[in-house]
Amino acid sequence: MRPIRAKIDLGALRANLDFVRRRSSGSRLWAVAKADAYGHGLARLQSALAAADGLALLELEAALGARERGWSKPILLLEGFFSTKEIDAFALHRFTAVVHNDEQIGMLEAARPATPIDVYLKLNSGMNRLGIAVAAARHAVDRLRACGNVAAITLMTHYADADGPRGVAGQAALFETVTRELALPSSSANSAALLRFPGTHGAWVRPGIALYGCSPFPDESAQAIGVRPVMTLSSRIIAVQSVERGARVGYSGTFVAPEAMRIGVVACGYADGYPRHAPGGTPILVHGALAQTLGRVSMDLLFADLRGLPQAGVGSEVTLWGEGLSADAVAASAMTVSYELLCGLAARVPVSVCE
């Protein structure tokens, strides 16, 4: 059997949830589990996520799946419904809908659901992605109340730079003003805002990445924050090449051996979800020791520099990311974010779950 594996550590997930809960000022907690729980598999995680107050998902199918597996707490659908017809399912299964544009309000006015549904009215406080203009919030709330198909209304927004130097200041001030004026409960904090800006916590927080044990910040590690990786991607060295000085390694020969050296060939490639654009020098653990990749990542294989690791050979365990090597560090080297690595775990990688 090919040695690549993803191990999902439910104990780490429980600990992260507990940690995030303690940092949430008593707010209720949506566990954000879109993209099949950031690539971990929602079905695998659902029992451990039961300590959250609700699940935030994207597709109606994902929400129906969670209900079928017995999730009875609230479910928030982050893009709401896409047609009037879908609103019936929201009523039937008690899903909460994000409503982010006038067209969706129109769909609610046209719908005839069996019962009114809960709505998160999403306001654009400055990210300019989804959401109704803050200045139009009152009118939108009036329409929602008048249509007869809406039960509870919560105001939500999303921060563009809670993880960066600008922080939340401008957006949070605007959002707080409107939530106060309309006297409605609020939800705005993603992981970064939850951890750095307690003033944003509101009625419900919406952490995602921190639950999975990665850092939302470019300048603070997951370990420093105090969360543990839930996914560990590992494999083994399946071949060792001893090359002479000047030998070229891998596609396009981008790596040229500066001296005679040993190179480990690892059974993991971009078809497993390892980023092809990760350059040589990306961190990797071999036998628990920090090492570096070299050359191009290919579809099924990548290279590890074995200089200084005489004990490493065929069969040596390799960690691509997870326990002992944060996905954040690998992502930084590959000019991406841990989110993309976790979500990109390929379907062909066997997954095991430990408690």
Ligand SMILES: *Cc1c(COP(=O)(O)O)cnc(C)c1O
């Ligand atoms: C994905 C998402 C989150 C979670 O963000 P993290 O950075 O993973 O904590 C929160 N809110 C919304 C609207 C999202 O789409």
